[in-house]
Amino acid sequence: MLGYDADVHQIRSEVSAEQLQRIRTFAYSERMSYLSTLTSQKVAHVPYRTWVDHLLTASADGRVRMLHDGGYPYLFHASGAEIKINFAAAGVETISALDDSTWYLVEAWDQS
Numbered sequence: 001m002l003g004y005d006a007d008v009h010q011i012r013s014e015v016s017a018e019q020l021q022r023i024r025t026f027a028y029s030e031r032m033s034y035l036s037t038l039t040s041q042k043v044a045h046v047p048y049r050t051w052v053d054h055l056l057t058a059s060a061d062g063r064v065r066m067l068h069d070g071g072y073p074y075l076f077h078a079s080g081a082e083i084k085i086n087f088a089a090a091g092v093e094t095i096s097a098l099d100d101s102t103w104y105l106v107e108a109w110d111q112s
Contacts (some may be wrong), residue, residue: 002050003049003050003051003110003111004049004050004051004052004074004108004110004111005044005045005046005047005048005049005087005108005109005110005111006045006046006047006050006052006087006093006106006107006108007042007044007045007046007047007106008043008044008046008083008095008098008104008105008106008107009035009038009041009043009104009105009106010037010039010040010041010042010044010102010104011038011039011040011104012037012038012039012040012105013037013075014108018066018074019038019066020024020038020077020105021065021066021067022034022091023038023068023075024037024067024068025067028072031068032075033048035075035095035107036106038105043094043098044094044097044098045092045094045106046087046089046095047092048091048111049111050087050089050090050108051059051086052074052086052106053075053086053105053109054082054085054086055074055076055078055108056093057087058078058085058086062075062084063078063079063082064076064078064079064099065077065078066069067105068082072109072110073107073108073109073110074106074107074108074110075105075106075107075108076081076105076106076108077103077104077105077106078103078104078106079099079100079101079102079103079104080098080099080102080103080104081100082098083095083098083101083106084088084096084098095098096112
């Protein structure tokens with residue numbers, strides 16, 4: 001698995017699951033602009049070199065929603081609990097402070 005850096009974003013309260021899923025329909029530049037309309041703030045940053053293996057597995061198992069596949073960037077809709085498991089080894093305080101039951105948007109960029 002490649003190395004990544006990742007940002008975790010709080011999703012605006014009025015955003016629906018359908019609006020999140022719509023992100024797949026946009027080309028890169030439009031997708032990143034649309035992404036900014038879905039989120040209210042960045043709540044955590046995990047610096048390179050981290051991995052997204054747990055989020056990929058959780059996506060395959062249906063515990064996480066993959067909104068965009070690939071390293072440019074990967075976009076996941078995941079609970080705080082799943083995000084904590086994925087990034088536990090990173091030792092980032094803001095990750096450990098995430099609410100387990102709140103769902104966030106994770107943007108992970110391939111840095112290799």
